[in-house]
Amino acid sequence: xxxxxxxxxxxxxxxxxxxxxxxxxxxxxxxxxxxxxxxxxxxxxxxxxxxxxxxxxxxxxxxxxxxxxxxxxxxxxxxxxxxxxxxxxxxxxxxxxxxxxxxxxxxxxxxxxxxxxxxxxxxxxxxxxxxxxxxxxxxxxxxxxxxxxxxxxxxx
Numbered sequence: 001x002x003x004x005x006x007x008x009x010x011x012x013x014x015x016x017x018x019x020x021x022x023x024x025x026x027x028x029x030x031x032x033x034x035x036x037x038x039x040x041x042x043x044x045x046x047x048x049x050x051x052x053x054x055x056x057x058x059x060x061x062x063x064x065x066x067x068x069x070x071x072x073x074x075x076x077x078x079x080x081x082x083x084x085x086x087x088x089x090x091x092x093x094x095x096x097x098x099x100x101x102x103x104x105x106x107x108x109x110x111x112x113x114x115x116x117x118x119x120x121x122x123x124x125x126x127x128x129x130x131x132x133x134x135x136x137x138x139x140x141x142x143x144x145x146x147x148x149x150x151x152x153x154x155x156x
Contacts, residue, residue, distance in 0.1 A: 019113045023112070029131065114142045134154075140155075
């Protein structure tokens with residue numbers, strides 16, 4: 001159980017270091033961004049539905065090999081095939097993402113990736129959540145809050 005807790009803590013910590021990938025329009029309300037994103041996701045899903053396909057990787061041949069013991073007696077293990085792994089793919093995912101991005105662009109939003117703030121900036125900033133998207137520049141960064149919200153700040 002301790003291992004699971006440690007793993008969860010590491011994953012949460014890594015999420016805090018990751019950039020924020022979102023749709024952006026200066027001055028947009030965060031709830032409006034979330035509503036529009038959901039609407040565009042639903043529209044993209046309706047236009048380009050999931051097409052789950054089951055596939056199998058090719059089998060792999062393991063050649064015969066000779067094994068000898070310390071007395072010098074040898075035997076040959078025959079070759080064999082290992083079956084390929086079974087996996088699923090959705091060939092529509094890229095098109096669905098493009099349709100979603102186009103839908104958001106039609107509403108004036110562009111995709112952005114805002115880097116995580118250095119820890120010194122995150123510790124110095126008062127903790128609060130961004131409710132309206134501010135203007136971005138090359139000094140903008142994001143602080144992720146424990147409740148799932150985020151704060152966009154401009155480093156000085």
